[in-house]
Amino acid sequence: MSPARLEGPSGHADAGASAHVFAALGDPTRLGMVVRLCRDGPLSIARLTAGSQVTRQAVAKHLHVLARAGLVRGHRRGRESVWELEPRRLETARRYLEVVSKRWDDTLERLRAVVER
Amino acid sequence: MSPARLEGPSGHADAGASAHVFAALGDPTRLGMVVRLCRDGPLSIARLTAGSQVTRQAVAKHLHVLARAGLVRGHRRGRESVWELEPRRLETARRYLEVVSKRWDDTLERLRAVVER
DNA sequence: CTCATAAGCAACCTCCTGGTTGCATCATAG
């Protein structure tokens, strides 16, 4: 297998997409917004901005970043735009981590088998 | 509750730490290294560099980033330094995502209960 | 002992990111 190719834990080339998701979750402000959306359900940008420490524009930017990662989806409702969580990608990322740690356990076991033989 | 406080899904102020972990996983090169360490077990920097497209120094930097996030641990063995995965933090991050998506399901259910009443 | 190999340190560069301000647009309440 070519070492240049970036591969995911399941052998697919999904590391790129997952890295995108993790990068989106990697900013504290953004992660806070995700948690907020999770707790309080769909929210408008203005509502999301109130109770945050950054500008409305910053909030909007972050929402677009999250949307590009597939973590969030928004639609216009009247004069405000409402955003809500997209849990599928979240689930995908969760499974990614699951596979990695699982695989790691297997590796440990293999090593132990070799060493303690 | 103060909106300025950044809170995790379980109510603790662990969003900062988790954001650190996600940020560390958010870079494709780094995520690739994690997967590689997961697949092939403990590796030296030189071995990790071979089969990567970046410099040895870049690899070392990334390892330190991962270490600061608690995802990886390294020790000197002879003239080489060997690095291995630290699966506990990985597990923590996984659980974080799990809680968020779970909580989201609860939110959905609550909303549905209100709307369809 | 000598030499090649593995790693550490430091400076440097470029580009992206998080954040801001200012202004334009559009929908809704009266």
Next chain:
DNA sequence: CTATGATGCAACCAGGAGGTTGCTTATGAG
């Protein structure tokens, strides 16, 4: 119709992140 509130768009800025090159140090092989 008008004023106000909610967004969208664009320019701009500082700082950090990812990456490189060059040099030094230490350890293991012969």
